[in-house]
Amino acid sequence: METITRPGMRTALRLGALGLALVGAVFWLFGGPHLGWTKTSVAVTKIDPVTELEYVEWQKNFVPGVDFLGGALGLAGVVFATSWLAKANVKQTNLNS
Amino acid sequence: MKIVKNAWQSVGWAVLLAVSSSADGIKFDFKDPKGVNTVSFSMDAPLEAISGSAHGISGEVEFDPAKPEATKGKITVATASMHVPNPTMKEHMHAKDWMDVATYADLTFEAESLSDVQKSGDVYNGKVQGKMTLKGVTKPVTVPVKLTYLKDKLGARTNGRMQGDLLVLRAQFSVKRSEFGINPGAPTDKVSDEVELTLSLAGSAPKR
Numbered sequence: 001m002e003t004i005t006r007p008g009m010r011t012a013l014r015l016g017a018l019g020l021a022l023v024g025a026v027f028w029l030f031g032g033p034h035l036g037w038t039k040t041s042v043a044v045t046k047i048d049p050v051t052e053l054e055y056v057e058w059q060k061n062f063v064p065g066v067d068f069l070g071g072a073l074g075l076a077g078v079v080f081a082t083s084w085l086a087k088a089n090v091k092q093t094n095l096n097s
Numbered sequence: 098m099k100i101v102k103n104a105w106q107s108v109g110w111a112v113l114l115a116v117s118s119s120a121d122g123i124k125f126d127f128k129d130p131k132g133v134n135t136v137s138f139s140m141d142a143p144l145e146a147i148s149g150s151a152h153g154i155s156g157e158v159e160f161d162p163a164k165p166e167a168t169k170g171k172i173t174v175a176t177a178s179m180h181v182p183n184p185t186m187k188e189h190m191h192a193k194d195w196m197d198v199a200t201y202a203d204l205t206f207e208a209e210s211l212s213d214v215q216k217s218g219d220v221y222n223g224k225v226q227g228k229m230t231l232k233g234v235t236k237p238v239t240v241p242v243k244l245t246y247l248k249d250k251l252g253a254r255t256n257g258r259m260q261g262d263l264l265v266l267r268a269q270f271s272v273k274r275s276e277f278g279i280n281p282g283a284p285t286d287k288v289s290d291e292v293e294l295t296l297s298l299a300g301s302a303p304k305r
Contacts, residue, residue: 035145036145055132055134056150
């Protein structure tokens, strides 16, 4: 009879939290890193050749801001906190051996 | 009786002169299908300034290069065309507390005269006296403007499809949002009371 220990829900949740935090941080870092609010459009400044007026054209583009980073880290924190409520490692007894 | 008749004649001439002098100005239409005409706005806020623009511009300005002081007209901005890059912020800006675009579809600048005019070539710098109506509140404003009169340049802008003149209007000034009832209760340490406005507009006067 052999007893093996398997990672339980607690470990899975903690790994999930780490993954969420990492994905959020990496996405934010590669999207700027923008220290303002999240944007779904960005202003592109152009100049009209005849009037020489400077004007803005809005182009669709997702730029994650600090609210996005905070949301990802906050969600990771919630998942991590939930892990304390879950079972730790699961011990399983193998009767065949 | 003759005196009365002469007086009526004088009044008639005065009216005729007033009408003809106002008809001297060139009427520029500021509806711009190219989407170049922009009213930009910016408000200071702790994390970053709230900046955006509006493109729904229309209106007419009458300008006479020989008599720039008589410049008058009205520019209308569709409030629903006001855009900021954050969608939640945009929703708040269009809502009842801020711009209430459902009730107040337009904001207007009405120019009544131009003073302190300084001409340099085709460029006229001066101060426009007029009224600004925002969220149903009308206030007198004096705004420094730069007008550039581009004679016969409409063709260059329309690839020759239309001939005529262009009038470029540039202005930068600020207003207090609380004076126009735009969320006056919002704490000024979160969003500044002062709103910076920049007008970059071009109007066209096609030759008929």
